[in-house]
Amino acid sequence: MPGGDPRNYPSSGSSVLLPLKPSPAEAEVLICGGAPAGSYLQASQNKTFLPALDTCGRITITDEAPAWSMETMPVARVMGDMVLLPGGDVLLINGAAAGTAGWEFGREPVLTPVLYRPEATAGTRFEVQAASATPRLYHSTAVLLRDGRVLVGGSNPHVKYEFWGVEYPTELSLEAFSPAYLGAEKAALRPQISAPAMSVHLSYGEAFTMEYSVGRASEGGVKVTMVAPSFATHSFSMNQRLLFLETELASAGDGGARKVVAVAPASTNLAPAGYYMVHIVNGGIPSKGMWVHLQ
Structure with missing residues (x-):
């Protein structure tokens, strides 16, 4: 360096x-x-x-x-x-x-x-x-x-x-x-995942659908991220990685239930098998994570 x-x-x-x-x-x-x-x-x-x-x-x-x-x-x-x-x-x-x-x-x-x-x-x-x-x-x-x-x-x-x-x-x-x-002024932009339930099992390359609600949709639409849980010591977080997933379809319009279809990573080269947190991100504001098991 x-x-x-x-x-x-x-x-x-x-x-x-x-x-x-x-x-x-x-x-x-x-x-x-x-x-x-x-x-x-x-x-x-x-x-x-x-x-x-x-x-x-x-x-x-x-x-x-x-x-x-x-x-x-x-x-x-x-x-x-x-x-x-x-x-x-x-x-x-x-x-x-x-x-x-x-x-x-x-x-x-x-x-x-x-x-x-x-x-x-x-x-x-x-x-x-x-x-x-x-x-x-x-x-x-x-x-x-x-x-x-x-x-x-x-x-x-x-x-x-x-x-x-x-x-x-x-x-x-x-x-x-x-x-x-997480500020109160961002509450209307924060998605809430309603389905599926926690602990979803995913295969590599599998498309999966999530239902969510949000008070106000951002102009840029939603993104879906997958975050590996990390464990940190001596200034380094082992296992840490984040992937933006391919999004095939996202419903539009304010209020009510919405759906977004995301695609799991294609291979272990991108995401080793294991547990991940999946977040829906609306204008930079993430939902709570949904646990998935990728295998």
Whole structure:
């Protein structure tokens, strides 16, 4: 990556596979934050905590000659977490503005999450969100919930549990971050899936119909996304991916029951077998997820 600074542990940037389009011909990866070269030695040997990196690199890994496109975040961050949201945006949350991963080596907690919109024009993709009051440093985590909130928990920068007499105590609490799409002013745009019931079984390439209601349809119509449940540690969410599904038919008109027909991913190359949350997204506002089992 341009600049040559490390992004892997203990410099601990975070990375995510950006949402895959229907019948995708390309795949992009986004890597954000980290710590400059030498940060770990400076912290461990000299108790000097270098500022974290404030850059992101984006690369299309399916290109014949992949090249990095660099962007600057509004807030520098190391040990952050990146969470794919149901509409396709990325949430950057947790971490520190100085130091590295490792026992006692993180400083200046970053309390403000940042939203990244992959489809926006370069230079306008980042948006700072409401701050938390709880530092989340080494050994913190974040995961998407079915209702669209992000569950955040943990933080223990110490060898043992340390609850008193330290600058950043061991944190056992959980809190939920609610993105703007959950605001009361968005309620009329929020779809509600009424059918089918939960735990639907799908085969690869299978078309399936969902019934839903919505107070006001967006001009752009609805999209359907499929999100794999992830599990995060050390700034990386395993199993995380989001796919925009092909939509064959969507009913029109305001009020009453509507139907949308979506098509499951074509192969395991796009979506490994397992459980996923399916969301109907209306003008960027997602429904609660419906669990499906793809096999």
